[in-house]
């Protein structure tokens with residue numbers, strides 16, 4: 001048997017499958033989706049089996065054999081292997097990178113250097129050097145072993161070993177070592193015939209009283225028991241139990257256990273709620289698609305508090321009743337205990353949870369529950385879309401507009417597209433839910449299925465316009481901060497918001513306060529000369545962290561101590577700027593003495609579990625205000641929140657990005673949606689310097705449709721998505737002149753390729769005018785902008801230039817970019833030029 005293997009050597013030349021022999025001994029273990037180790041050139045590397053064949057075109061003498069299979073069960077399914085291939089073409093990444101992203105972190109192998117026997121040296125020469133013969137024999141019988149192990153055994157033969165490596169008698173290979181092993185616990189196994197234990201106990205010497213107690217206990221309780229538990233129960237030491245094992249009376253074995261991050265927590269079981277009219281209409285549609293089992297995609301646009309989650313839950317229920325499995329994706333930061341509880345509460349142990357705040361071991365165990373078919377529902381962040389289910393019936397993406405569904409490193413995939421692709425493969429249903437769907441998704445609902453040539457299938461739009469039980473949406477007040485300034489109010493709170501806060505404090509209701517600032521950057525500036533502390537390696541200002549009094553670069557991690565004097569002019573007037581959450585917190589404390597504030601931002605949520613802790617505290621009303629960045633805007637459902645304040649709506653509007661209006665609208669709508677979700681009415685105050693902007697105006701009226709109409713007009717005018725698609729190509733190099741030349745040459749090359757296609761197309765057009773056939777891909781258009789310096793023009797001492805490719809039509813554009821890049825990779829491999837490609841980028845940085 002022969003296997004096609006994708007090797008873990010991410011490079012252009014190795015981005016294809018290589019043939020290997022499957023040795024008879026491994027036949028039982030090698031499947032499509034298996035990880036294997038294979039010799040590759042002088043090394044041993046990891047790889048993935050993507051195909052199996054009885055025959056091969058390659059001459060057998062030239063083939064090498066698979067060396068080992070690290071997992072008993074293939075970690076990937078046939079479907080996922082196919083998906084990785086699709087990803088490599090769609091996102092222009094190496095296939096192995098796509099395969100790796102599907103594995104849980106714990107399985108990602110870490111390489112260690114090891115030694116193996118290489119070419120067999122002449123026997124004669126070895127006989128003169130018996131120590132070398134001994135080394136060789138030792139290595140041969142160990143197979144592969146680390147340098148340290150060899151040096152340990154032959155401490156005085158360093159030179160000989162080095163010599164043998166140089167001569168090729170020993171070769172260096174990469175050894176794999178799993179970072180995370182399974183968790184194992186020592187367990188006591190009594191023999192099958194427990195009666196013998198009592199007898200054996202009698203024969204023990206009198207001073208072995210404790211050992212006898214253990215035997216007595218086990219004879220009454222013959223089930224295996226954890227060693228620690230036994231020790232605790234009858235108050236004996238480990239030595240006592242081990243002594244019994246040494247006598248052969250009982251067995252002590254290491255047993256693998258699952259770590260359950262939610263162990264010891266009980267989730268109150270919930271029953272399906274009777275659906276509202278809007279919910280049932282929507283659910284009926286989704287339900288029939290699930291039952292039908294044909295691939296379909298729904299876009300569920302439901303206002304905040306319309307009860308989308310209940311629709312998800314009942315859809316999952318339907319899916320499970322058909323014996324199928326479901327994936328639920330939520331943005332990482334809204335993967336709160338509240339969210340998990342809703343799913344665990346309905347489906348109990350059928351649910352696995354995957355998110356980055358679990359330890360790697362915990363995540364591995366959750367993943368293994370999926371592999372072992374112990375769960376049928378997975379809830380998790382972006383990468384959970386790769387859950388290795390084999391009877392997938394439903395994928396739900398909550399808050400589908402969130403940019404965190406797009407991975408920023410290679411493979412730069414979008415979970416929404418992966419979900420649609422997996423639905424195609426499995427005949428599954430996709431539900432994209434949001435109060436503020438992305439323009440890409442809403443646009444897809446109006447695209448006819450057969451529009452264009454290979455345009456992806458259209459989505460079906462479902463809407464829920466009102467909150468459950470007729471609860472009203474909160475009233476939104478826009479506060480013009482320019483007026484405040486005119487009237488002499490220099491505080492960061494307007495009179496109206498100030499008053500509203502006072503009122504809630506008085507009524508003991510709760511407040512959510514949003515500081516609209518991504519990543520919240522406070523920079524340090526000199527008021528005398530304008531000097532700004534910036535990173536010596538990156539073209540970006542340093543961020544001040546009050547807790548540590550350090551200045552830190554968010555790109556490369558460079559850190560320096562806070563300065564007291566300006567390094568440029570020596571002035572003392574150097575201080576941190578920007579309305580950070582910390583400053584809002586201070587200000588609240590000054591204006592409302594005794595106010596209890598929980599601050600949630602990057603500084604207060606780094607610790608594991610802190611996010612949960614703050615939200616629980618807030619839910620238990622241990623604070624009046626939940627203050628934070630984007631984190632407080634989503635998914636929270638607290639009955640006593642009746643006021644939402646937005647400190648400055650404009651900060652996200654001023655970011656130079658074509659999506660800034662969309663992001664502002666989404667953020668304002670989402671955060672406003674936190675108010676008055678239950679019995680009490682809600683109010684929202686949005687402070688802004690641009691009250692007339694349509695994103696602020698439409699959000700204040702909860703008017704998604706008008707926003708979309710307005711925004712789509714401007715996207716058409718400027719030629720941005722969803723009308724045209726983008727590919728961002730970024731080049732980086734240590735030397736600017738070299739970089740610029742390379743980027744320019746790339747643009748020229750790509751333009752040539754585009755012209756070739758266009759020329760060919762116009763000939764085809766002419767032919768088709770003669771009445772032969774319909775013009776093909778007439779929709780195709782493509783242009784190259786740039787190269788220009790990237791907005792962040794230097795990171796980690798490397799300069800950055802970028803080209804933006806705008807195109808319409810199908811995958812042809814991606815293919816051309818791939819061709820142009822390939823041409824360059826060959827030319828510039830030696831020059832250490834880095835080229836990164838981002839198809840459908842979320843940010844043009």
Ligand SMILES: Nc1ncnc2c1ncn2[C@@H]1O[C@H](COP(=O)(O)OP(=O)(O)OP(=O)(O)O)[C@@H](O)[C@H]1O
Nearest residue numbers: 273274275276304305306307308309310468635673
């Ligand atoms: N059919 C129903 N009957 C009664 N209450 C319901 C029903 N459906 C949902 N609810 C309740 O309504 C509230 C809002 O629902 P949910 O949180 O699902 O809204 P949502 O649409 O997800 O909002 P958001 O987009 O803001 O997250 C919840 O407290 C939920 O328990």
Ligand SMILES: [Zn+2]
Nearest residue numbers: 535538553556
């Ligand atoms: Zn830096």
Ligand SMILES: [Zn+2]
Nearest residue numbers: 526529566569
């Ligand atoms: Zn200065």
